[in-house]
Amino acid sequence: MLKDITFGQYFPGQSLLHRLDPRTKILLSLIFIVILFVAKTPIAFLLMILLTAVFVEMSKIPFGTIFKGIRAVLILLLFTAAINLFLTKGQGTPLLEFWVIKIYAEGIWRAVIMAVRVVLLILISGLFLTYTTTPIALTDGIESLLSPLKKIRIPVHEFAMMITIALRFIPTLIEETDRVISAQKARGADFSSGGLIKRARALIPILVPLLVSSIKHAEDLATAMECRCYRGGDGRTRMVKLTYRTRDFLMLLFVLAIGASVFVLNHYIPILLPDLYYF
Amino acid sequence: MSEFIRAEDLSFAYEEDAPKVHPALDRISLSVDSGEYVAVLGHNGSGKSTFAKLLNVILTPSDGRLYVDGKEITPDFSDEETVFDVRRRVGMIFQNPDNQLVATIVEEDVAFGPENLGLPREEIRRRVDMALDAVGMREFAHHAPHHLSGGQKQRIAIAGVLAMKPACMVFDESTAMLDPRGRSEVMSAIEKMNREENITVLHITHYMDEAARADRVIVINDGKIFMDGTPKEVFSRVDELRSVGLEVPQGTELLHALRADGFELPADLIRPDECIDCLAEYLEKHSKNGGASV
Amino acid sequence: MNILELRDVSYTYNRGTPFEELALDSVSVGFEKGKITGIIGHTGSGKSTLTHLLNGLEKPSSGDVLLCGESIWEEPKKIAQIRFRIGLVMQYPEYQLFDETVRADIGFGPRNMGLDEDEIARRVDEAARFAGIAPELMDKSPFDLSGGQKRRAAIAGVLAMRPEILVLDEPAAGLDPRGRTEILGGLRDYQRSRNATILLVSHSMEDMARYCDNIVVMNQGRIYVTGTVSEVFARSEELQSVGLNVPEIARIANGLIRRGIPLSGDLYTVEGVRRAILSYVKGECEC
Numbered sequence: 001m002l003k004d005i006t007f008g009q010y011f012p013g014q015s016l017l018h019r020l021d022p023r024t025k026i027l028l029s030l031i032f033i034v035i036l037f038v039a040k041t042p043i044a045f046l047l048m049i050l051l052t053a054v055f056v057e058m059s060k061i062p063f064g065t066i067f068k069g070i071r072a073v074l075i076l077l078l079f080t081a082a083i084n085l086f087l088t089k090g091q092g093t094p095l096l097e098f099w100v101i102k103i104y105a106e107g108i109w110r111a112v113i114m115a116v117r118v119v120l121l122i123l124i125s126g127l128f129l130t131y132t133t134t135p136i137a138l139t140d141g142i143e144s145l146l147s148p149l150k151k152i153r154i155p156v157h158e159f160a161m162m163i164t165i166a167l168r169f170i171p172t173l174i175e176e177t178d179r180v181i182s183a184q185k186a187r188g189a190d191f192s193s194g195g196l197i198k199r200a201r202a203l204i205p206i207l208v209p210l211l212v213s214s215i216k217h218a219e220d221l222a223t224a225m226e227c228r229c230y231r232g233g234d235g236r237t238r239m240v241k242l243t244y245r246t247r248d249f250l251m252l253l254f255v256l257a258i259g260a261s262v263f264v265l266n267h268y269i270p271i272l273l274p275d276l277y278y279f
Numbered sequence: 280m281s282e283f284i285r286a287e288d289l290s291f292a293y294e295e296d297a298p299k300v301h302p303a304l305d306r307i308s309l310s311v312d313s314g315e316y317v318a319v320l321g322h323n324g325s326g327k328s329t330f331a332k333l334l335n336v337i338l339t340p341s342d343g344r345l346y347v348d349g350k351e352i353t354p355d356f357s358d359e360e361t362v363f364d365v366r367r368r369v370g371m372i373f374q375n376p377d378n379q380l381v382a383t384i385v386e387e388d389v390a391f392g393p394e395n396l397g398l399p400r401e402e403i404r405r406r407v408d409m410a411l412d413a414v415g416m417r418e419f420a421h422h423a424p425h426h427l428s429g430g431q432k433q434r435i436a437i438a439g440v441l442a443m444k445p446a447c448m449v450f451d452e453s454t455a456m457l458d459p460r461g462r463s464e465v466m467s468a469i470e471k472m473n474r475e476e477n478i479t480v481l482h483i484t485h486y487m488d489e490a491a492r493a494d495r496v497i498v499i500n501d502g503k504i505f506m507d508g509t510p511k512e513v514f515s516r517v518d519e520l521r522s523v524g525l526e527v528p529q530g531t532e533l534l535h536a537l538r539a540d541g542f543e544l545p546a547d548l549i550r551p552d553e554c555i556d557c558l559a560e561y562l563e564k565h566s567k568n569g570g571a572s573v
Numbered sequence: 574m575n576i577l578e579l580r581d582v583s584y585t586y587n588r589g590t591p592f593e594e595l596a597l598d599s600v601s602v603g604f605e606k607g608k609i610t611g612i613i614g615h616t617g618s619g620k621s622t623l624t625h626l627l628n629g630l631e632k633p634s635s636g637d638v639l640l641c642g643e644s645i646w647e648e649p650k651k652i653a654q655i656r657f658r659i660g661l662v663m664q665y666p667e668y669q670l671f672d673e674t675v676r677a678d679i680g681f682g683p684r685n686m687g688l689d690e691d692e693i694a695r696r697v698d699e700a701a702r703f704a705g706i707a708p709e710l711m712d713k714s715p716f717d718l719s720g721g722q723k724r725r726a727a728i729a730g731v732l733a734m735r736p737e738i739l740v741l742d743e744p745a746a747g748l749d750p751r752g753r754t755e756i757l758g759g760l761r762d763y764q765r766s767r768n769a770t771i772l773l774v775s776h777s778m779e780d781m782a783r784y785c786d787n788i789v790v791m792n793q794g795r796i797y798v799t800g801t802v803s804e805v806f807a808r809s810e811e812l813q814s815v816g817l818n819v820p821e822i823a824r825i826a827n828g829l830i831r832r833g834i835p836l837s838g839d840l841y842t843v844e845g846v847r848r849a850i851l852s853y854v855k856g857e858c859e860c
Binding site for chain 1: 657666671682685734
Binding site: 223230 | 337363
């Protein structure tokens with residue numbers, strides 16, 4: 001059950017994506033997201049799908065594993081798609097009409113495009129930021145990118161450390177949730193019947209133990225960190241220093257070029273839905 | 280050998296307990312030399328973990344004196360530099376392996392301590408490799424800790440402390456949550472730290488067979504030192520140990536029972552092979568005598 | 574008579590993913606009514622999976638689990654009823670505590686059974702007695718208890734359902750010798766007074782020897798050896814070949830036998846070996 005969630009887990013490997021500097025990967029994800037929301041032509045979307053497929057292939061991570069990450073947000077995805085499908089008012093005649101629901105061509109387009117955007121967004125950010133990047137590298141990257149903010153006294157190091165630890169404990173908490181659910185089920189807890197309030201109440205026996213054990217983890221870990229001489233970012237050195245290499249520049253250049261072409265495509269190819277801009 | 284830890288009339292009381300119950304540690308005095316391998320025994324709540332926490336300045340004494348590596352740890356010990364110094368000299372390995380690993384990759388976790396010491400990058404690299412070799416976990420350097428067994432996680436935690444090159448390691452029930460295989464892995468690592476890295480070891484446990492392997496056993500009960508001596512000296516006092524809820528190795532227990540039956544057997548054997556040798560010899564002699572008399 | 578039985582049970586984790594793992598491989602084994610059966614094996618030998626299958630937390634990938642001869646999955650909707658009859662105490666069960674008082678927490682199971690308040694109160698008190706929880710602790714918050722007391726409260730939470738069969742995964746892990754003896758002794762009292770059946774998973778061979786009637790040894794998802802305690806511990810070489818130990822005292826007894834001292838009897842507890850040595854010496858003298 002919960003063990004199936006793979007989102008937020010690093011898959012060790014030596015692919016090009018694994019070896020990119022984490023800062024590059026953060027920037028790439030951001031650029032990619034911008035492109036996704038700027039793109040308006042079908043060709044641009046095809047290009048983005050193709051590009052994602054190339055990245056997935058490059059990462060050497062099994063397809064099934066990556067798609068599991070999507071399964072977790074499938075319901076959200078279907079919900080947004082349905083809203084777009086049913087609530088979009090087109091200009092022509094509806095393609096389908098029953099009861100109060102009218103489905104227009106624009107609605108279908110919008111639902112499809114929205115779904116593609118969300119799926120690609122999850123795939124790319126998952127691929128760049130979690131599957132091929134260790135959480136420590138990721139937070140190092142964030143810390144390094146945000147380090148100019150230290151000058152205005154924003155606690156960048158502490159922020160980065162918080163994220164590292166949160167990520168470190170995801171698998172532990174998933175395991176624990178599984179265990180608490182099993183233990184309460186063994187005591188006859190019923191999570192699947194009754195109305196909304198009854199079901200919400202049924203969660204208490206799961207949430208309280210999880211909260212208590214999270215606090216315990218936090219306390220113990222804080223003690224363990226202090227024992228290992230941790231006292232914040234000052235005076236701390238790092239074993240691995242981040243360095244940009246040629247491959248980082250090339251990759252950034254490549255994705256930027258794609259971004260530029262998507263932008264150009266928007267101007268030279270007839271746009272299907274002008275108001276897609278506003279989403 | 281020089282003295283590494285010294286406690287004089289050391290007491291500690293948790294604040295919330297202060298008015299009603301006796302303190303967690305009640306005026307204990309002891310000293311531990313550099314390079315010693317000491318097991319600390321006691322049932323849950325005896326105060327043995329409190330003692331460990333004082334050594335690492337997680338807690339500070341309520342009363343009495345405590346010296347670690349020549350530095351006195353006072354009740355208001357809060358000067359950041361000195362705390363830092365003591366913690367660098369005394370490493371601590373806890374009970375739950377999951378709650379002491381910070382990083383999601385083994386070698387990055389081992390590097391955490393040296394990084395906090397502000398060492399140069401090449402030195403950190405060298406120490407991480409050395410420490411992983413010492414606990415036999417080099418091949419797991421790039422693994423994620425949550426896929427490892429409990430024993431392996433504890434070895435990573437030991438490597439993380441070793442990489443800081445401490446003079447002393449305190450194991451606070453570090454084997455309690457492990458299966459037999461994990462326990463024996465960690466026990467070998469602990470003994471290696473003491474013999475090969477020449478580190479002073481304090482191993483807090485309630486497994487008698489583990490304590491029997493140390494050079495010296497200290498039994499703490501109700502915040503006081505109940506016994507202090509070699510494993511042979513301590514475990515030969517079977518009835519006293521039982522009176523504070525502890526057990527002795529089964530071989531020692533058998534010899535103790537047979538002595539009560541009138542057999543002339545020594546009380547201070549603790550290893551199974553010693554017990555077998557002694558009993559076999561005794562019984563052979565006994566049966567020959569018996570045979571001769573017929 | 575076997576009250577609980579596994580018939581040709583296999584179980585696979587993460588089916589159809591790259592992490593697929595066969596945890597149990599056509600296991601058939603029965604558990605005698607009114608006995609304490611120990612289950613031993615390495616971490617990863619399939620012991621924990623077995624406990625989850627016995628209690629209906631997981632469904633076998635193939636094969637069947639029979640309670641009194643009937644499949645527990647006969648009517649999947651009634652699996653909750655089965656769980657009341659087969660109580661499961663998981664490893665480190667103190668994590669399951671959640672309610673405001675110890676009393677309320679122990680009553681969680683009986684309340685889910687739909688019992689009336691009088692009956693719940695009776696069962697809670699009884700369970701607390703078996704688990705060794707002092708009456709003055711009952712109205713405290715479970716989070717104010719010590720580690721050992723929390724463990725007892727969690728075990729009482731399962732005992733309060735009065736299960737006919739009790740499955741426990743390392744109930745004494747991490748406790749000191751006194752805590753171990755008290756908890757395991759309390760479980761034995763429960764078993765005797767209710768003629769219940771207990772399945773006890775543990776790494777401690779000494780505890781197995783002291784408390785169990787029968788032993789099932791698991792290795793790599795299969796049953797390796799089964800038998801009474803003395804039968805199983807007599808086969809110490811086979812156990813050692815799969816990396817398991819026998820109690821230290823059994824090793825000493827075996828060592829003496831190898832040195833030509835013919836001991837016989839229950840050679841897996843200190844008392845048993847002592848008696849064997851005494852009767853050996855007496856026998857020698859009598860001839």
